[in-house]
Amino acid sequence: MTQRSTNRRTFLKSGTAAAAVGLTGITGCLGGGGGGVSDLGLAFTVPVENLGSLFDIPELREELTNVGEEYELSVTRNESTPDSLNAMAAGDVDMALLTTVSYGSAVSQEAVPGNISMISTDFWDAHPEWYGFTIFAGPDTGITEPADLEGANIGVNAQGTGTHAVISKALRSADIDPEDGAEIVELPFPSIASGINDGRLDAAIFPALFAVGARAEGFTEVVTSQDLWDEAYPFAYTVASNDSLDNKSDAVELFGEDLAELVEYSYENRSEVVSLAAEHFELPENVVDGFFLNNNDYYRQDITIDMDRLQTTMDELVDLGFLEETFDVTEYATNDYVPSIN
Numbered sequence: 001m002t003q004r005s006t007n008r009r010t011f012l013k014s015g016t017a018a019a020a021v022g023l024t025g026i027t028g029c030l031g032g033g034g035g036g037v038s039d040l041g042l043a044f045t046v047p048v049e050n051l052g053s054l055f056d057i058p059e060l061r062e063e064l065t066n067v068g069e070e071y072e073l074s075v076t077r078n079e080s081t082p083d084s085l086n087a088m089a090a091g092d093v094d095m096a097l098l099t100t101v102s103y104g105s106a107v108s109q110e111a112v113p114g115n116i117s118m119i120s121t122d123f124w125d126a127h128p129e130w131y132g133f134t135i136f137a138g139p140d141t142g143i144t145e146p147a148d149l150e151g152a153n154i155g156v157n158a159q160g161t162g163t164h165a166v167i168s169k170a171l172r173s174a175d176i177d178p179e180d181g182a183e184i185v186e187l188p189f190p191s192i193a194s195g196i197n198d199g200r201l202d203a204a205i206f207p208a209l210f211a212v213g214a215r216a217e218g219f220t221e222v223v224t225s226q227d228l229w230d231e232a233y234p235f236a237y238t239v240a241s242n243d244s245l246d247n248k249s250d251a252v253e254l255f256g257e258d259l260a261e262l263v264e265y266s267y268e269n270r271s272e273v274v275s276l277a278a279e280h281f282e283l284p285e286n287v288v289d290g291f292f293l294n295n296n297d298y299y300r301q302d303i304t305i306d307m308d309r310l311q312t313t314m315d316e317l318v319d320l321g322f323l324e325e326t327f328d329v330t331e332y333a334t335n336d337y338v339p340s341i342n
Contacts, residue, residue: 038251039072040244041093043084047077047281048292049209050097051122051300052238054262057280060273063265064258071251080158088112094244094252097122099236100162104314104323106239107332114242118310118333119252120259120303122236125166125225127299131291132225133166133235136214137203138196146174146223153183155192155204162235163205165322170223172320193217208297212290232299233313234306240337249337256338263303267293304340305333 044050054060055067056075067073076093078084084096089112098106106116126132135154137143143152149171156164168178176182187195187204193213195201203222206214238259240252266273270293277292278285291297310329317323 038248039074040095040248040251040255041074041076041087042238042255043076043078043087043093043096045078045081045084045097046207046209048277048283048288049123049207050236051263052095052097052259053077053281054266054273054277055258057276059276060262060265064261066254066258070254073255085111088116088241091241091243094248095119095238095240095255097236098239100313100317101160101165101322102162103237103239104317104327107327108323108325112241114246115332116239116241117245118237118239118305118329119245119256119336120238120338121234121305122238122303123234123298123300124232124302125235125298126229127232128226129295130299131208131211131296132229132298133163133205133207134211134214134224135167135170135203135205135222136196136211136219137222138199138201139218139220141202141220143203143222144220146170146176146227149174149203149222150176150181151183152202153185153200155185155187155195155201157189157192158186159184160322163207165317165320166225166228167205168320168322169228169316173223173228178320193219208291209287211296212287231309233309235298235313237305245337253337259303260339263300267301270294302340303338304335307333 042052042055044053047053053075055073061067078087081096081098081102084093084098085102085106087093088096103118106112124130143149154167156167158164164184167184171178171181185201187201189207189210192201192204192206192210196204196219197217245252274289274292275285277283278288307330310333314323314329315326318326
């Protein structure tokens with residue numbers, strides 16, 4: 001582990017962070033927007049791939065200015081984004097990591113009382129120099145381009161998700177009906193590679209974490225997000241309930257400062273962060289090292305919100321049939337809480 005700067009404070013509450021890694025037991029949501037220490041709760045779904053999950057690692061909290069001193073933070077892993085939204089709706093958590101469809105659906109359906117606002121971008125898809133969601137096929141399937149996906153069994157973690165929307169866009173690009181032209185098969189991401197190998201799937205979409213395995217298996221790259229989108233777009237986000245923003249605005253702003261610090265520290269100390277993340281989330285270090293914070297990873301270095309690209313993304317989801325109608329994203333997103341790190 002690298003030597004840390006001596007002007008960083010000593011982290012005294014690592015036990016709280018470690019205890020929060022389970023799938024249940026969300027705590028917090030006390031305090032207000034004024035003086036004193038507020039409690040914040042953050043929920044994530046995918047460890048490492050959701051950048052906010054790094055707040056769960058005690059050694060990384062030591063490097064941040066505000067958390068544990070100016071505000072308290074509990075971090076909880078949920079099995080799905082709907083679970084995180086349910087926790088927000090119940091007032092058990094203030095912030096959550098969402099993706100394109102879950103964010104758009106939550107806003108449109110007012111899934112959280114008082115609704116939600118996006119406060120930062122977690123990562124971007126389709127950046128020309130970084131990883132974009134990729135559909136890989138088994139090497140013996142003969143599938144090498146989107147047109148070959150007609151009639152194929154295509155794996156995805158769940159239908160109606162942001163990754164499913166990428167598949168639909170890929171099928172449309174080849175004039176294949178997304179509803180009837182291919183079979184969409186739900187399978188957890190950790191099982192998708194074996195699904196291709198045993199013939200249950202012909203192809204599947206792979207997020208960055210699991211694309212390491214796809215490349216190692218020699219799967220065929222069929223199409224990437226860069227082939228489908230004219231430019232990068234924000235895919236994953238940190239959102240907060242509007243009630244939390246009203247009542248804990250000072251704490252959320254301090255969290256935003258810490259998030260910017262976390263991004264900078266992670267890129268400047270990649271080797272340390274990879275080792276810590278692999279150990280903390282019990283992942284093979286070679287897998288984390290194979291994608292995280294290098295060009296096999298998504299673009300993460302701009303955590304501000306590009307309102308124009310976000311609006312284009314929501315409009316596209318309507319066109320693809322994943323949202324019933326679009327909305328003005330500037331009413332449900334703000335850059336007031338996160339400083340620019342560019």
